[in-house]
Amino acid sequence: MATLAGHPAVAALRVPAFRRYLLGQLPSVTCSWAQVVALSWVVVGLNPHALGWVVALQFLPSLLLGPWFGAVTDRYDRRRLLMLAEAGLGLIALSYALVSAAGGLGLPVIYLLVTAWGVLNALDTPARRALVPMLIPRELGGSASALTGTVLLVGMTAGSALGAALVGVAGPTVAFAVNAASFAADVVLLWTIRSGASPLVGRAPGQIRAGLRYVWHTPALRTALLVLAVVATFSFTVQVTAPVFVLVSLHGGASLVGIAFTAGAAGSLAGALTAAALGGPGPQAITRATLGMAAALAVTAAAPTVPVALAGLAGVGFAWSILIAAVIATLQHAEASMTGRVMATLSVVLLGGMAAGGPVASAEIALAGPRTALALSAAAALIAAQLSHSHQPGPTIARKAGDPP
Structure with missing residues (x-):
């Protein structure tokens, strides 16, 4: 561990508290994604068209409560808030297990539990992101960010495979x-x-509105978030389209659903590692990432065989990670006093887009089938690429919060 931690990219591993944090994060993310696969399989078996609403209910609380929970995170002890959220998520997972074992896991119960999960996750996300800087020296922030992102994607990849194995073998x-x-x-x-020590910031009026005004009147920030909103809502809907696509178009079972999720997560991991290796994104990174996603979605939609479909899903994951890295890098150029609120806006756009995208994808599948839904996702990514290219910002994007637009 000491030799590994000497490398600048993983220097944060020298900090014992951060190592413990990652030690808890990896199995938690892995097993959470195993649950995603298991729950997707259960819902598709009950009603394939309900999966979009399950995804929407999971992310909608973050859209509605995310800004408020962000303020709560600044007002209270972040480690204790995170422990509370993690304990609550564990109780919901246990509830899934108990109700499933009793044979009562129908759609009404799933809707209730997934909504409760979404509420607790809306607290978990800002508390977790805010805790990491308190575990490490400021100069190790870049290393910690890279490591937490890598652990997240490794957990997603391993969890998808684990979920497929558990569902296929044990249920x-x-x-x-x-x-x-x-x-x-x-x-x-x-x-x-x-x-x-947590900062325990006091309340102040108008802070959320000021952050939103700053984002809207800063062209680079506004464009990056608009592109992300389009892609998250209309293009990156594979959590809904992939299981139905596997079941209906590829005639696969639970194992292939898990393999499909694994392919997408593996592509995401490769994209994250590529973004890290390339350093800062170039001026056209967002445009290129959305074009890449459009191409990968088109390949998936037209895939004649399982290997081609899996390659397309891996490409979607790869492009998604490149896009997220480019958007975050753009937002990090915001004025320092606004960075927290800008990142909160990112979470609302990202999770809100996914919440809205679930029912949209389900409606497309119901009307025209999963292949058409994937083709429409590709078309939306092309529109996002055009939006990014047409509104390419200049090199200076950080402005004072009180400057005129």
């Missing part, structure tokens, strides 16, 4: 139970971590 109930256990382990590890 979804076991996948839910394993996820509950992973959250319990993460809470224990968080309890052992000693972090810096």
Whole structure:
């Protein structure tokens, strides 16, 4: 560990508290994605068209409550808030397992549990992001960001494969139970971590509105977020389209659903590593990423065989990671006093787009089938690429919050 941590890219591993944080994060993310595969399989078996609403209910609370939970995170102890959120998510996973074991996991119960999951995740996300800087020295922030992103994508990739294996061999109930256990382990590890003091910021009026005005009147920030909104809503809907596509168009089962998720997650991991290796994104990075996603979605929509479809899904994941990296890099050029609110806007746009995109994709599938839905996703990515290219910002994007537009 000492030799590895000497490399600048992983220098944050020298910090014991951060190592413990990652040690809890990896199994938690892995098992959460195993639950995604298991839940997707259960919902598709009950009603394939319901999957879009499940995705919407999972992300809608972040859209509605995200800004408020961001303020809550600044007002209270972040480690304790994260422990509370993780414990709650573990209880929901346990509820899935118990209800599934009793044979009562129908759509009404799923809708209730997935909404509760979304509410707790709306707290978990800002608390987790805000805790990391308190675990490390400021100069190791870049290393910590790269490591947390890599762990997230490794967990997604491994979790998709684990979910497919658990569902295929032991059934979804076991996948839910394993996820509950992973959250319990993460809470224990968080309890052992000693972090810096939370800022405990007092309330002040108008802060959220000021942040939104700043984003809208800064062209580079506005364009990046508009492109992301289009892609998240109309293009990156594979959590809905992929399971139905596998079931209806490829005539696959639970194992192939898991493999499809694994292909997309593996592509995302490759994209994240590529973005890190290339350093800062170029001026056309957002445009190129959206064009790449359009091409990958078109390949998936027209795929005549399973290998071609999996290659297309991997391409979608690759382009998605490149796009996210480019958008975040653009937003990080915002004025320092506005960075927190700009990043909160990012979460609302990203998760809100996914929440809206679930029902949109389900409606497209119901009307025209999964291949057409994927083709429409490709067309939306092309529109996003044109939007990015037509509104290419200049090199200076950071402005004072009070400057005129």
